[in-house]
Amino acid sequence: MNPTLLIGIGGMTLFLVPLCAIPIMTLLRRRKRLKQRLLAVRQTDGIVADTGVTRAKAPPLVASVASLGFAVVRTGLLSKRTLTELEQTLQAGGFRGGSGLGLFVGSKMLLVVILPVIAFVLLGHVHMRPILHIGAVGAAAVIGLLSPDYVIRNMRQKYLKAVERGLADALDMMIICAEAGLALEAAIRRVGIEIVHAHPKLAEELSITSGELNMISDSRVALTNMGARTGLVSLRRLGGTLVQTIQYGTPLSVALRTLATELRQETLTRYEEKAARLPVLLTVPMILFILPCVFLIVAGPIAVQVIQKFRH
Incomplete structure (x- = not known):
């Protein structure tokens, strides 16, 4: 079999995976934006309880995939145990609600069936060994099974980075609220409202924590859940710090200012580590692209002169 044709078929199969995932992810993002806008309106109006706002109806494609899941x-x-781990992973990635788990499982089932069928149809008119044909179909099934995990993993990383990026700013705003005389619950709720435009992911986490503080009698449980939902070390530290202020009576503004300083210092340290890695990362491009040009400029005229002398 022609290797070029095999590579083309493999590339087409890999191209179809994100092509199938793009429409679903686009619909999810639209629905998530709508939920964030409704949440921002309800928070701005000071509404904590349910106001009777109906949920946006899921698109037919998303609803069908979720039903299958x-x-x-x-x-x-x-x-x-597997379902619990999946739900925790989806919640840590920002997928909250009833359809997240069903959509994830349903997309896995569909891709496991659709991608092997596409690979079988594409390879049906290609002359190749049966073992290679079976292997290509099996590889398509494996890609279909693992591609939703890859997509969710990337979305989870982006969500957690977005949450962690705005945490230091949120702590500064909480310090201002605490020094102005607001209680802990009111400070968290107010920061979640004010920071929604700059850091919407973090505002969502703070809004959930504010709701749990209003519903749960023990505020320490709600503050602990703030870090347990995402698994971020910084949110766990924030929850632990707030629990200590409640338990031991530590001044809230002092504890938050110390934590904000530590977070900014850690962020600066990470940037310095990335900057220190640049010389090592630039070594390979320099060897591949810069040094050959230098050798060509330095040794090129000498090589031309030597060739001319040998010709004479």
């Missing part, structure tokens, strides 16, 4: 979940093929 929930049907698979109800069969019992996945253990409770």
